[in-house]
Amino acid sequence: MDVLDVKVPKRTMGHLLLVFLLSALGGYWAGAASPNTALEAVRKIIEQIGPISDSSFHNFIKIFTNNSMVALLTFISGLFFGLGPWFIMAFNGFVVGLVVLAVHRIGGMPMGQIILGLVPHGVVEIPAIALAGVAGIVWYREIISGEGDGGERFRRGAVKGLKLFILSVLLLFVAALIEAYVTPRVAGL
Numbered sequence: 752m753d754v755l756d757v758k759v760p761k762r763t764m765g766h767l768l769l770v771f772l773l774s775a776l777g778g779y780w781a782g783a784a785s786p787n788t789a790l791e792a793v794r795k796i797i798e799q800i801g802p803i804s805d806s807s808f809h810n811f812i813k814i815f816t817n818n819s820m821v822a823l824l825t826f827i828s829g830l831f832f833g834l835g836p837w838f839i840m841a842f843n844g845f846v847v848g849l850v851v852l853a854v855h856r857i858g859g860m861p862m863g864q865i866i867l868g869l870v871p872h873g874v875v876e877i878p879a880i881a882l883a884g885v886a887g888i889v890w891y892r893e894i895i896s897g898e899g900d901g902g903e904r905f906r907r908g909a910v911k912g913l914k915l916f917i918l919s920v921l922l923l924f925v926a927a928l929i930e931a932y933v934t935p936r937v938a939g940l
Contacts, residue, residue, distance in 0.1 A: 757911045763888055767881040770837055771844035778848020786857060793853040796846065811931035818876060818923045822883035826916045829887015830894075836884025843880065868938035872930035879922035886915035 782789030800817070804810050821843070828835020851869075854860045893908030894901070 757889065757914050759882075759885060759915065760889070764878075764881055764885050767836060767840050767884050768878065771840045771847075771877055771881065774841040774844030775848040775851070778845035778850075779852045780848070781845070782849045782852035783856070786852075789849045789853050790857050792846075792849050793857075796850065807931045807935075811927050814930050815924060815927035818880070818927060819920055822880055822916070822919050822923055825880055825883040826887040826890075826912065826919070829884060829889075829891050829912070831891075833888045833891040836881075836887055840881060840884060864938055868934055871934045871937055872926045875922055875929065876926035879919045879926060882922065883916055883919040886912040886919060889915060 782792075801813070804813070821839070825836050825839045828839055847869075851865055855862055855865055890908035890912030893911060894904050897904035897907055899907070
């Protein structure tokens with residue numbers, strides 16, 4: 752698949768998404784094994800994120816800013832031997848699994864409502880974060896196996912990676928709009 756004249760490694764993208772999904776299941780199961788630990792982890796996450804605003808616009812800004820920072824970290828982490836994005840996707844998936852468990856089992860929210868609260872924006876947001884990881888991996892791979900001297904490979908990799916990263920941020924913009932304006936209405940939140 753080519754995006755913005757950059758070949759996107761479909762296999763890498765698919766594997767990053769699979770790592771997220773498997774880690775989400777792992778987070779759910781770990782939370783089920785230790786509900787008190789799951790609840791405490793979710794409380795800490797909520798504490799870090801802060802309260803949800805009554806203003807959809809403020810929520811949009813908070814969501815977009817937070818997700819863009821995660822995407823930037825995921826992108827840059829690709830330079831660490833191409834391994835960083837794998838860990839970030841696994842960690843984020845695990846956290847999502849914990850949150851789903853806590854909201855469902857401890858908070859008493861029906862699973863259908865949780866799914867409606869995640870899917871509308873998640874189908875854009877999670878692949879966008881994975882794409883940021885792919886961008887970092889593309890940059891790293893160009894550095895180690897591209898043609899030319901080190902500086903040339905670094906610059907060429909940076910350009911390829913930045914093109915994909917910009918696309919990732921644009922997708923996160925759309926996902927944040929959906930999460931702030933559509934998801935609450937669809938999920939009845």
